[in-house]
Amino acid sequence: MFQINCLNPIAQVGLKNFTDQYEITSEVKNADGILVRSASMHEMELPESLLAVARAGAGVNNIPLDKCAEHGVVVFNTPGANANGVKELVIAGMLLAARDVVSGIEWVKASREDPDIAKAAEKAKKNFAGTEIKGKKLGVIGLGAIGVKVANAAVALDMEVYGYDPYLSVNAAWSLSRAVHHVTNVEDIYAQCDYITIHVPLMDSTKGMINAEAVGKMKDGVILLNFARDLLADEEDVLEGLHSGKIARYVSDFPNATTAGQKGCIVIPHLGASTEESEDNCAVMAVEEMMDYLENGNIRNS
Numbered sequence: 602m603f604q605i606n607c608l609n610p611i612a613q614v615g616l617k618n619f620t621d622q623y624e625i626t627s628e629v630k631n632a633d634g635i636l637v638r639s640a641s642m643h644e645m646e647l648p649e650s651l652l653a654v655a656r657a658g659a660g661v662n663n664i665p666l667d668k669c670a671e672h673g674v675v676v677f678n679t680p681g682a683n684a685n686g687v688k689e690l691v692i693a694g695m696l697l698a699a700r701d702v703v704s705g706i707e708w709v710k711a712s713r714e715d716p717d718i719a720k721a722a723e724k725a726k727k728n729f730a731g732t733e734i735k736g737k738k739l740g741v742i743g744l745g746a747i748g749v750k751v752a753n754a755a756v757a758l759d760m761e762v763y764g765y766d767p768y769l770s771v772n773a774a775w776s777l778s779r780a781v782h783h784v785t786n787v788e789d790i791y792a793q794c795d796y797i798t799i800h801v802p803l804m805d806s807t808k809g810m811i812n813a814e815a816v817g818k819m820k821d822g823v824i825l826l827n828f829a830r831d832l833l834a835d836e837e838d839v840l841e842g843l844h845s846g847k848i849a850r851y852v853s854d855f856p857n858a859t860t861a862g863q864k865g866c867i868v869i870p871h872l873g874a875s876t877e878e879s880e881d882n883c884a885v886m887a888v889e890e891m892m893d894y895l896e897n898g899n900i901r902n903s
């Protein structure tokens with residue numbers, strides 16, 4: 602019988618569930634496996650007995666990979682399990698940016714005491730006129746599980762979609778709609794697209810890839826979306842791009858002091874995968890991976 606502990610409430614699967622990352626250090630000395638969603642394990646002392654960590658999510662930047670490798674601890678993630686949840690919010694983010702829904706909602710909130718709010722709305726609505734995404738060019742940087750879904754959904758919404766991924770997998774290539782144009786240079790996306798969405802992992806080579814130089818190559822009035830990782834974008838450079846009008850809107854799932862509340866920014870508190878379905882899918886995949894490893898020695902998604 603293995604002891605698995607759950608760092609953060611990812612699923613009701615009958616496991617001991619910890620919500621405080623430090624509690625696990627003091628209470629769990631004998632865990633064979635740890636399931637973790639968003640809590641950081643970087644400060645945590647790994648139990649001597651630990652054999653595996655399963656991340657209920659795609660990114661593994663909350664897991665000390667080097668420390669795990671040193672201790673021979675296998676690390677799993679759950680690629681694709683929350684991709685639909687993230688895709689839906691990316692599409693919502695594009696629509697929110699295109700239609701200025703956020704300003705409209707703020708106006709309604711501020712006008713809620715006005716007994717003639719309906720009449721006032723008819724006058725005010727010209728301030729919130731938007732555009733349609735149909736026919737606009739969308740650049741998808743990174744065609745993994747999420748990028749592919751976003752690209753296909755955007756094709757279904759009549760966008761002209763350009764995809765860039767130097768490591769495109771055969772599976773991704775097969776599941777992409779034929780309508781997606783593949784480019785071999787990310788600069789083609791910068792130069793041509795009205796909307797750009799990033800779906801790459803955070804690595805040394807991708808950190809800060811959306812910087813002043815990249816922004817400078819984008820079309821004027823571009824709408825930029827980041828639902829992948831905060832550090833992919835240099836937020837100061839993005840803010841500068843917003844101030845100069847180069848970037849019309851920045852939609853980010855990662856609040857930080859630089860962009861939160863700024864004009865042109867729609868910032869969401871990392872909700873991409875926060876759906877019941879995505880959380881269940883990730884939890885189930887993480888538990889299955891963990892059990893398959895502990896019981897049978899099989900390694901999937903490591």
Ligand code: MLT
Binds near residue numbers: 638658660661
């Ligand atoms: C992921 O890495 O899978 C997403 O960012 C979602 C999450 O961490 O909750």
